[in-house]
Amino acid sequence: MRHQFSTLFCFVFAVAVSAHDHHHQDQVPMDYVKYPYQAVYPGDNEGEYLIMVTADSIFSGITTFARLPWVQCLNKDRDTTFDIAFLGAPFDTGTSYRPGARFGPAGIRAGSRRLTLYGGYNVPLEVNPFLSGLKLVDCGDIPVTPYDNNFAIKQIENGHKELLHRPAFSPLGNDSLTGEPLVPISLDGKNHPRIITLGGDHTIVLPLLRSIHSAYGPISVIHFDSHLDTWKPSVFGGAPSEQAAINHGTYFYWASQEGLIKNGSSIATLHGAIRTTLSGPADYLNDDASGFQRIEAREIDTLGTDGIIKKIRETVGDRPVYLSIDIDSIDPAFAPATGTPETGGWSTRELRTILRGLDGLHIVSADIVEVAPAYDTNAELTTMAAADVLYEVLSVMAKTPLGKVAN
Numbered sequence: 001m002r003h004q005f006s007t008l009f010c011f012v013f014a015v016a017v018s019a020h021d022h023h024h025q026d027q028v029p030m031d032y033v034k035y036p037y038q039a040v041y042p043g044d045n046e047g048e049y050l051i052m053v054t055a056d057s058i059f060s061g062i063t064t065f066a067r068l069p070w071v072q073c074l075n076k077d078r079d080t081t082f083d084i085a086f087l088g089a090p091f092d093t094g095t096s097y098r099p100g101a102r103f104g105p106a107g108i109r110a111g112s113r114r115l116t117l118y119g120g121y122n123v124p125l126e127v128n129p130f131l132s133g134l135k136l137v138d139c140g141d142i143p144v145t146p147y148d149n150n151f152a153i154k155q156i157e158n159g160h161k162e163l164l165h166r167p168a169f170s171p172l173g174n175d176s177l178t179g180e181p182l183v184p185i186s187l188d189g190k191n192h193p194r195i196i197t198l199g200g201d202h203t204i205v206l207p208l209l210r211s212i213h214s215a216y217g218p219i220s221v222i223h224f225d226s227h228l229d230t231w232k233p234s235v236f237g238g239a240p241s242e243q244a245a246i247n248h249g250t251y252f253y254w255a256s257q258e259g260l261i262k263n264g265s266s267i268a269t270l271h272g273a274i275r276t277t278l279s280g281p282a283d284y285l286n287d288d289a290s291g292f293q294r295i296e297a298r299e300i301d302t303l304g305t306d307g308i309i310k311k312i313r314e315t316v317g318d319r320p321v322y323l324s325i326d327i328d329s330i331d332p333a334f335a336p337a338t339g340t341p342e343t344g345g346w347s348t349r350e351l352r353t354i355l356r357g358l359d360g361l362h363i364v365s366a367d368i369v370e371v372a373p374a375y376d377t378n379a380e381l382t383t384m385a386a387a388d389v390l391y392e393v394l395s396v397m398a399k400t401p402l403g404k405v406a407n
């Protein structure tokens, strides 16, 4: 009887609490066992308050990117819409040196835990991507087989496409200057959501670009990497079989061959942070033929970050652009846990500054690849760098809708 009484007591108590209007003045939230615990941030103006995830949930619970809600986008939550989704592609059977990027998505999520610890406001970009009104979710990982590359590459394309062709959660809204309604910049005229893919080795960008092509047609690409990744299969890997010809050093060659990326008269595609040795100068001619311009890593000493940003913006213009970031663009001093490290790279600070310089560009989707956590330090240097780099990408995306004013 005593047990029953206490149950009844709790019930009445709970009703009383839920009927109570929630305000930050509450001394102790009566529903403190609710998970995850959310606190109230007073905001900048009188009477304003914002719900924030607090420090005590940063290191507890199931890990998603930046503590975003996990949505099972590819199975039971197929009807769920969103504006920006994080999506893992745990594939690493296209690597030439160190394997291990299949653990990249899990590692990057772990490295992202602290992103909302102080609220997530991006000071230089003057935006809080987590409170910008967009619906952000973590869609988990695409199921990827480790036994058959051909099959895995199709899985990645289909998984990405499935999300890309879902309608965006939020309408495009109006142009901030003219107030005129925005129309989509996609080729199919639809308002697509954006996907930030967590790799995976760089091979995944071939199926990702196949998916992007289905909505945007041939796309401009900004590619940060120490390597070209446009090598001919006969040069990179020797192409002993059709399958071996598609790997993390050749996928851009194939993307160019398939017409997935912009090429020809209007050069609109470029690499940044290049510093690899070559099989010979012909590699650069081959890279030219794939449509890329190059910014060498060492140019940061002469141009600075401002000069590099200028070069990127002049190349891409206001075209829709896909952004692919190989973590090896960052120097191994800052990001050692990667498949093919190259010394002489940019610092994490320099890459973050350059990414913020993309503010205003129409980045239709993005990825970060080649994070192989097994080679990281115990301090999670690389996964933290990867997560923080994506925070800049997310902030830039949150500021610029994928729309234009109709002519």
Ligand SMILES: [Mn+2]
Residues within 6 Å of the ligand: 202, 225, 227, 229, 248, 326, 370
């Ligand atoms: Mn690469």
